[in-house]
Amino acid sequence: MKYLLSLLLVFLTAFPSFAQTNQDETHIRKIFDxxxxxxxxxxxxxxxxxxxxxxxxxxxxxxxxxxWSRQQMMAYGFDTVYLQPVMVPxxxxxxxxxxxxxxxxxxGSVDVNVVALGNSVGSGSEGVLGNVIEVQDFQELAKLGKDQIQGKIVFFNRPMDAKLLDTFSAYSGASNQRGAGPSEAAKYGAIGVLVRSLSSFKDDVPHTGGTRYGLNIPKIPAVAISTNDADKLSDLLEDDTDLKFYFETHCEMLPDVLSYNVVGEIRGSQKPDEIIAVGGHLxxxxxxxxxxxxxxGCVQSIEILRIMKAMGYQPKxxxxxxxxxxxxxxLMGGRKYAQLAEENNENHIAAMESDxxxxxxIGFxxxxxxxxxxxxLSWKSLFEPYNIHQFKRGGGGADISPLRTQDVPTIGYLPDSQRYFKYHHTGIDNFEVVNQRELELGAAAMASIIYLIDQYGL
Structure with a gap:
């Protein structure tokens, strides 16, 4: 027996990576369990x-x-839970x-599905009524110029590219018409803007999302229109360029208010000044x-720390x-977090986001x-038993992106994205459309990456 134990000790000493891998496989299995x-x-x-x-x-x-999130993390007994004040729109x-x-x-006249874009000015009860001019992009808008745009409603109708398997790339390729479209149209005298909803699906559900007004450019009302109604409007415009569109919104921007980021942490036992952050937007x-x-993303991030405490794992x-x-x-919360990290000389060795x-x-x-x-990327094989296989260069998230100026490596959690843009920024993004097992698998996958970073750094 002593001879066998000696042989095992020699084997493990000669091949530490093998022992390490077995230990990590076992721990990751426990996280998933x-x-x-x-x-x-x-x-x-x-x-x-x-x-x-x-x-x-x-x-x-x-x-x-x-x-709620402050109390939830306190109830789980995290070592520290605190608020970071931040002024928000x-x-x-x-x-x-x-x-x-x-x-x-x-x-004739027919109602369609629209929602105001976030941060848009409202039309008030008088609404916006005008002829519609359809464009695909800003280049087409510029070619038409002020003579053809002034006094009209601009209809941005560029769809997300259905050929792209990465739906987030498709989203990025179409999103500038929502973010900057209203100001671009206003440069040429438009009185309002319609934007095709940023969706991978044809349906009657409009998708909101933020718009950004440029400096010294008139602010005009802007709405998103559902993909089905965008197609309907486009078809009608082919035969009737004189049709009009009416929309009415009552949104407004009020003075900024005080809010908070909420932070909960488990202190490291060996290197407490090295911080691994994981989060979502509340x-x-x-x-x-x-x-x-x-x-x-928020509950997955809290769950990671809960899992560690439940397993009795004390992070380094x-x-x-x-x-x-x-x-x-x-993005005021993400910017404030990065600002405070710099002011407090905090050493983030990694930041992960689920959004x-x-x-x-499927990966990271x-x-x-x-x-x-x-x-x-060297940890990919540890995740293959869980069908998590996409480990790639390039990733992060909006809220952790300000940390990149401090040379913090940023990691984006990658779930399957094919259904995401059915629900994104809509009136149907409700609890019932989230699958419990998929949510839990995601939390386990993220916790496993955090464990590996804690063990071995980056």
Missing amino acids: EALERGESYEMLRHLTKNIGGRLSGSPQAAAAVE HWVRGQKEIGRIVNSKKL DSWDLAEGAHDDGA RTIRAVMFMNEENG RGGFLP GISGTKAQQDKL
């Missing part, structure tokens, strides 16, 4: 969505979400929007409950769960040095 058998992320999400609901920055619901939607095609040759749009965007480094405020229409929904995990992407990327 804890998340799948005793996970609490789904019930946390139920409370956040059903008891609090949509959490637009500056709203009473956003304030309630701050207090306070945009309100007001009463329900109206959208109507007026006096078309084929259909705010959401106001049309629904913000389940996928981004209640899922400090692990933080961060609930960022105001990603949707300002792509609570769908089935990392931005950083080649050595940091190589290290994360």
